[in-house]
Amino acid sequence: MDKSIINELVNELKTINDVLRWSVSFFASSNLYYGHGSNNHWDEAIQLILPTLYLPMESPESILASRLTPSERHRIIARVHRRVRERIPVAYLTNVSWFCGCELYVDERVLVPRSPIGELISHKFSGILQSEPRYILDMCTGSGCIAIACALVFPNAAVDAVDISSAALEVSNKNICTYGLEKRVHSVCSDLFSALLHKKYDLIVANPPYVSDDDINNLPHEYHHEPRLGLAGGKDGLAISLLIINQAVNYLSEHGVLICEVGDSMVNLIKNHPTIPFTWLQLDQGGEGVFMMTKKQMMEVYLLKNSQ
Structure with a gap:
């Protein structure tokens, strides 16, 4: 991803809702395959963003309006970009997966x-x-x-x-x-x-x-x-x-x-x-x-x- 585009995203995407909306749109335009814990763009984005911010999946909806620091935006954008460019399952980017309600560490x-x-x-x-x-x-x-x-x-x-x-x-x-x-x-x-x-x-x-x-x-x-x-x-x-x-x-x-x-x-x-x-x-x-x-x-x- 071009550095100027990354800078634009970091400057414009202020809240969790902002990066969530952008991530869903980016996923929807990228012909990804979902088979590692989600089956749609929205859930895929949620499962990437919340663990990246060290927030629990059961976080209240009100948290989505929270503003992000520049370093948090950079980290999310980088992971979203890797998900699309390298086709890496989200669980390997976050090292987090779930099974029977249990949160688990996973890697490759x-x-x-x-x-x-x-x-x-x-x-x-x-x-x-x-x-x-x-x-x-x-x-x-x-x-x-x-x-x-x-x-x-x-x-x-x-x-x-x-x-x-x-x-x-x-x-x-x-x-x-x-x-x-x-x-x-x-x-x-x-x-x-x-x-x-x-x-x-x-x-x-x-x-x-x-x-x-x-x-x-x-x-x-x-x-x-x-x-x-x-x-x-x-x-x-x-x-x-x-x-x-x-x-x-x-x-x-x-x-x-x-x-x-x-x-x-x-x-x-x-x-x-x-x-x-x-x-x-x-x-x-x-x-x-x-x-x-x-x-x-x-x-x-x-x-x-x-x-x-």
Whole structure:
């Protein structure tokens, strides 16, 4: 952005309302893709501006009339410009994201939290679990968002947060400490179940990489700022998911349940594995490709496969 234009903006945009209006207009004219916490220009601008000013998202509307200092205007304008020029998701510019009402630190070591599994957590997996879980596994934890949200809704549960990426676990540990959950949420660096000592979990929640090779090359530019390790699911998007399905039975308690998100790859999963009794969950807040399987169902599939 030309220096003269920046100076004009800094001089003319006096209040939060001013920079909000300008940001929305700039976003609307820039062909951005929204998929990391918002779906419209207004929310995208709000999620950039308020954290940049260290203001909470629940700030009263009256705060928007507040005047900004020149340095605050410079900081907002610079971030808005980067969002448009470099197509960087807002969460990476502010290092702030939200999941199940939890504010989380994020950077480019982890995916931006956005799993529809959040709706199930908010409802304590109502209709899915027979009783409150004592032991929970969050597989492919990334930022730790699912592990932390589960620990908060189930205050008596111990949670293992597993990821193959030590860099991602640095981020999840930061978030775990922020919520004071170090005694109940434990991060584990592991290639899926390999470092787990055959523990039994009442609930396994998995959000593995599930973008197919064809799709990953055609993702909007914003997604290419995220770690490829957290997205790439192989040729059909199911390479990691199938490993989890095949191994999870050994780590579930008697009445344990696996919840797994496979996104758009659900089409390939249904087509290529028609005999597996997936229960696809309907979500009121949108999103698809989340299924559940019980330990009993997994055992039946395992026995059937080995009898053939």
